[in-house]
């Protein structure tokens with residue numbers, strides 16, 4: 001009985017959901033190819049010059065000169081990758097195709113913007129790193145608390161509290177003690193959030209918003225009422241760059257990674273330590289279990305409440321450190337609401353980074369890149385308004401997230417209070 | 422090691438889940454624990470394992486009283502529990518799940534997964550469990566997940582193993598292997614508490630049987646002197662009929678027709694491969710098969726929860742291949758899902774809300790300004806509870822606080838107490854006690870007699886054989902055999918063989 005129907009099935013084309021995704025991504029790449037070809041076209045004779053080393057650098061390497069034909073090449077490659085994805089599906093390579101496609105599209109954009117001019121690429125990359133730091137630390141704080149299933153909206157407030165405390169205590173007691181105080185105050189707000197949501201089972205979003213509003217109100221008040229009168233209380237010494245011998249002389253990478261202040265080094269080390277901790281230690285295993293299936297952890301004798309307190313407090317300390325960057329790592333002075341939403345961008349970085357410290361760092365770098373690109377483009381005088389240009393990397397981010405990352409899965413118990421019995 | 426529970430009482434608000442219970446558990450013995458849904462079995466065992474603390478009474482280990490502050494203490498004392506609902510982290514590997522809480526570590530808190538793996542394999546070998554240590558839990562069939570739970574307990578060197586309905590999700594073959602493991606454990610001197618609703622299982626494996634009713638022990642016995650009928654009577658307090666009482670089917674028009682339905686999984690493998698069949702009104706069609714052969718996907722496609730990649734579905738003469746879930750629902754399709762927690766209910770909603778999940782938008786519940794007529798919802802839910810014997814003091818309690826079997830009855834009641842034309846029931850009696858199985862089966866037959874098409878998907882061969890008028894067997898995503906079961910004439914052995922993938926059977930032609 002089944003033979004007749006199964007024969008007719010064999011002829012039908014069967015499309016799976018993976019194929020659909022490849023089709024959409026392929027379409028996007030083809031659209032990008034068209035964009036590069038007609039909008040970002042560079043006259044054949046023109047070249048784009050990227051400076052890689054400055055005049056005082058120990059090792060000099062020649063400038064990178066990209067001929068105008070480069071963008072045609074990019075367009076062709078994009079069209080090829082797009083068509084392949086669209087018609088044949090990418091199979092195992094789909095993700096890589098999309099990644100390469102987006103990467104070269106950004107390059108083409110830079111070449112177009114830089115055509116006929118010269119542009120300090122290394123400077124921009126180094127700037128990218130600096131701008132990524134608070135976002136990465138905010139994201140890392142998010143990872144630490146959401147891995148134990150506490151949604152941490154309060155990161156913004158913790159950053160702000162860290163910035164404020166860093167400036168105040170840094171002015172009174174010196175930068176190092178200011179930094180310690182910033183970390184401590186972050187930890188204190190972390191503990192407060194844990195108390196509200198773990199012990200009192202307050203709604204996690206509301207608890208976070210309450211902390212944010214509280215910190216914003218308090219710091220703004222003190223800034224306008226006290227700091228305005230007593231400038232000396234808001235004038236801390238800034239941490240200087242520390243050049244790492246030998247490594248800082250490497251062209252491009254040196255300035256980006258090895259000639260920065262302690263906040264950049266601190267963020268990189270913390271990301272490494274957190275990764276090791278979460279995925280290679282027993283504490284990390286327990287923490288993740290609490291975030292995924294708290295009852296299972298409980299039945300095995302893991303103390304769910306204690307684990308949540310600990311990690312949310314640690315998250316607060318990381319955010320406090322990140323907050324101190326705004327004052328002690330950059331201008332030495334606190335301004336009203338100076339974090340300006342970086343904590344929320346950090347949360348976005350956490351999601352884009354799939355709740356993984358390294359992922360959050362990478363996502364933060366994309367945001368940092370966007371940030372510094374916007375600044376540089378203003379200098380390059382492109383025909384498009386710079387605000388509009390600044391959107392492009394964010395758009396790219398959205399495509400990256402949708403196309404490259406696919407379904408991101410938060411810890412299963414994220415946001416849910418745990419009730420014993 | 423001997424354990425004694427003395428005068429244990431536990432209350433949840435108005436509910437007395439355990440009422441002055443006394444129970445002794447001895448090493449080298451399997452104690453079978455039996456009782457209706459909501460009798461208090463799980464609660465009592467949660468107390469013994471340290472997860473709950475009793476309101477009154479004490480626990481004695483080898484004569485000495487102990488107090489457990491939490492499950493950690495229970496584990497310390499050598500008591501391990503396999504919970505009715507799995508306590509596994511789906512995104513962790515087997516080894517990670519097993520060592521959680523007692524991790525082998527190196528310097529700097531380094532998690533020594535290599536050592537964990539070796540330890541897991543050692544237990545694997547010792548008890549013949551054959552669990553892959555590096556596989557993610559979510560990729561494993563439930564039968565293997567069950568063994569991971571046992572591995573967890575053994576890894577902690579428990580002397581007392583509490584197994585709360587461990588066989589509810591196992592196939593007959595898996596149950597047999599599972600019993601082999603349990604016997605080996607008993608012979609090595611461990612004390613085992615075994616809870617199940619399947620009477621033949623409890624007779625086969627236990628050395629002693631205790632029956633719990635409404636929170637109190639009401640009977641004890643020796644399995645050699647008991648049979649299923651007597652056990653059922655001890656449990657429910659009345660005679661229970663095991664045979665499904667039904668007249669021959671009178672199949673009418675075609676209700677649901679599948680034509681060449683094919684579904685691909687994420688890896689583009691065919692999990693359903695050109696499935697075609699018809700359910701007629703007035704008949705019960707049973708789909709037999711070992712779990713994981715495409716039944717889940719089949720039900721999802723029929724009810725609209727997933728889309729087929731190819732093929733056509735027709736419902737009462739109309740094409741519903743691309744109809745939404747709600748549309749199918751309005752056409753009169755009822756769905757009893759296989760996993761009540763994932764798809765059948767909202768734990769935190771109260772019972773009345775859970776029972777209105779498929780009808781709150783109906784005319785009957787409409788109140789002014791688009792609001793819901795809650796008094797009516799509550800009345801109706803209360804009536805459903807009476808009909809289906811859902812044991813609860815109030816419809817205002819959260820659905821999640823019901824005992825496992827009562828949750829199932831809540832879902833079944835909601836789906837069947839509605840005007841339907843086709844009932845799709847997947848594992849309809851999972852975790853339900855014998856008395857309630859009898860009732861749910863009766864209701865399914867009633868649906869049939871009212872002219873509904875009824876599709877039963879079950880890995881419980883007895884259920885399929887007892888209920889169905891016609892049986893299809895699924896294997897590796899295909900229908901491999903068809904049997905006529907009018908008057909129960911299908912050959913149980915033949916069906917079993919087809920389930921195991923043997924070709925042949927009546928309908929291979």
Ligand SMILES: Nc1ncnc2c1ncn2[C@@H]1O[C@H](COP(=O)(O)OP(=O)(O)OP(=O)(O)O)[C@@H](O)[C@H]1O
Nearest residue numbers: 433438458459460461462463464822823824825826
């Ligand atoms: N956490 C809880 N909160 C409120 N009531 C509960 C809770 N857990 C159990 N109960 C109630 O206690 C009673 C006993 O439940 P229990 O889970 O022990 O039954 P059971 O014998 O295991 O039943 P089943 O066979 O259906 O699993 C039920 O009436 C149930 O509603």
Ligand SMILES: [Mg+2]
Nearest residue numbers: 463505824825
């Ligand atoms: Mg139970």
